[in-house]
Amino acid sequence: MQTVTLNLFRFDRALTRLWVLGQMGAARFALPHVKGLNFWKLCGSGTGEGFTPKPNWGTWAILAGWDSREQADAGLQRPPFSQWRQRADESMTLFLEPYAARGKWAGRQPFVPEGGPDGAIAAMTRATVKPAHALRFWGRVPDISAKVGTDPNVIFKIGIGEVPLLHQVTFSIWPDADTMAAFARRGEHAEAIRAVRDENWFNEELYARFRITGCEGTWEGRDLMSATNNTQEAA
Template identity: 75%
Template sequence: MQTVTLSLFRFDSPLTRLWVLGQMGAARLVLPRVPGLAFWKLCGSGTGEGFTPRPNWGVWAILSAWDNMKVARQGLAHKPFLAWQARADEAYTIFMEPASVRGHWAGVRPFQPHGDVTGPIAAMTRATVKPARALRFWGRVPDISAKVGADPNVMFKIGIGEVPLLHQVTFSVWPDTASMAAFARRGPHAEAIRAVRDEGWFNEELYARFRLTGTAGTWQGRDPLARSLQQEAA
């Protein structure tokens, strides 16, 4: 069964931040040679809750899709993952299995869905924003970001992207499908979804849901998903 990993890395010093900027080019030469790696994307992140147009030069991500869990764990011990982890001040990886996918990413379907989700659910939205609609899109996002950050149900969230302003990825983890759906139906998020449809903000969209299967490392000094995964396994 396909395994998807989101690996986050925090770099605090100016030298390591400069190093990882260079890696955004160098890692592209290495990743195609990692065994079992079917799909990958190198991403930066936004400031605050992450869902902002201002870049956070200290947090970077590698999103990967692997043939299976065993291959994923072996692959994460290769470069560039190992080199990034060695230089990072903190690293955290979330392991997932795709449950449902709609849309495309750079013209392909990168995730292979398998079954429904019970318990904690991860939601990922990836969009290519039309340049002519970018100002309207980013005018809505800060309000949505604040609501996500304030929602007591959200267990983890980050905004990442391949190209600042135009290629955006939102990632969040919720205790169950019901709480995630309730957030999506109300307030600024629901209004933004209507605007996307009515005004045609995106050239390309992908919506995916995942079942959590594990974590490694820490984020902000702890594993924010450990307790939920333990409860699910009990």
């Protein structure tokens, strides 16, 4: 079964931030040689609620798809993953299994869905925004992002992307599939989805859902797997 990992890294110091900027080029030469790695993307992030056009120079991510959990565990001990963890002030790795996916990313479907949802889930949306619609897109998205941030059910969220303004990814964790679906159907989020369809804002889009199978490290001092388990127990 395919394992997907989302590695988040926080760099607080000016020198390490310069170093990771260089890694956005250098890591591209190392990643193709990591055994079992079938998909990878190097991403920056947004400020504020996470999904904004203003970059956050301290937070960076590596999204990766692996042939198996065993190969993910082994590959994450190799460069560039190990180098980034050693230099980061904080890091976290989420282990995921895709159960639903539609659309494409750079012309391919990178995820291999199997099974169904089980407990807390992660939702990922990736889009390539048409330049002609970028201003309208970014005029609407920060309000939607803020709504996600204030939703009492969302456990975690972050906005990352490959190319500022044009190639964007939203990632969020929810207690269960029904809770996530209920949010998507109401308010400004639903209105934005209708605008995307009616006005054809995207050149390419991908929607994927994942089971959460593990978490290593912390983010903002938080053990995310404990937070996820506590939410499920409360439900």
